[in-house]
């Protein structure tokens with residue numbers, strides 16, 4: 001009932017918007033429709049603030065800070081105060097609130113057997129019931145395909161991970177990544193036919209879910225070679241940055257699977273000179289290829305590992321991945337301004353799917369940006385009064401950044417130094433102890449910024465499901 005009411009409100013909102021954007025110029029339907037949706041996974045507002053200080057100092061700014069229109073987004077899911085990445089992204093992509101861990105299905109879909117509470121997933125395979133457990137709901141990418149737009153997904157996670165998955169797949173449990181991979185491969189068993197001839201550009205990690213089980217490192221439990229199937233379906237498949245660079249913008253179908261699992265954290269990519277593209281490089285190539293379609297494009301770009309670094313309570317990695325995400329936004333704005341001056345037919349939206357428990361502690365003096373000789377916001381907390389170390393009740397110094405929960409909370413520890421806490425692998429301390437890597441999402445509202453056509457419609461405090469209707473209305477998809 002609640003859902004019907006919501007869908008009704010969306011329909012009214014869309015109807016109210018349509019005359020304004022479709023009315024006077026009869027030729028508007030032939031104008032390109034370009035939507036680029038940026039999702040910083042787990043990029044809560046404290047992470048954004050800390051990343052700004054990390055990169056540019058307190059008085060500096062990120063590209064995100066300069067987006068002309070902003071809003072706040074409420075992120076709770078259909079069944080949880082604190083959402084996971086599947087229903088939160090699905091809310092943006094489908095306009096429907098669904099249960100935690102569900103990928104683009106109706107609200108009655110559960111990732112767990114309601115009687116036994118057993119999960120419908122084992123490894124990367126699912127046993128989702130084929131009846132009585134919800135139905136698929138259309139996604140923005142499917143609707144963009146129906147409107148003959150070029151479509152793309154770019155991520156630093158596995159392309160089968162929750163956030164990218166909800167743009168193109170439908171499944172009762174996000175961990176069924178073998179099934180999710182099959183939904184991406186045109187003509188193959190289990191393909192999502194609502195994608196027409198297939199998503200045009202897919203770039204990220206996760207090769208293991210596309211390789212037959214006979215290949216070392218494969219996560220598949222069958223003998224299908226999805227890379228070969230993609231090539232048969234007309235895709236050029238690349239696995240290195242040096243190959244991606246050479247892909248011509250006339251290429252129609254492109255898949256890049258650069259790592260077996262998730263791509264490297266940006267700090268590690270930079271440190272090891274791996275032949276992996278940056279998020280900005282992938283975004284740039286995706287726009288080059290997709291912009292050949294004169295109808296326009298729908299491109300989703302995820303900074304997916306901000307979330308992973310926060311789960312690990314390694315703040316430095318999270319902040320660097322946030323900066324890499326911000327760099328990709330700048331590349332997209334610059335490229336689209338060149339293609340579509342003034343962004344008259346282009347909307348770029350930047351948001352996050354949920355918060356984390358990162359906090360900015362105490363009354364720290366200004367630190368300025370992080371450099372090889374200045375830990376900046378990663379350092380120990382020093383008072384604004386005299387720049388002396390601030391101590392806890394036990395006489396211990398502590399870091400400016402901490403977490404609400406996480407594994408690093410020692411009963412006794414040696415004195416921390418700036419060198420220790422500014423290391424790439426340092427795990428910030430947390431108030432509530434958890435298992436290693438199990439820091440949780442937070443329930444706070446998240447930031448949304450927008451630029452370009454219709455950006456002014458993104459304002460106030462929005463429900464995450466409202467974003468879908470706004471994009472649909474602005475472009476009459």
Ligand SMILES: [Zn+2]
Nearest residue numbers: 041042085353
């Ligand atoms: Zn997430």
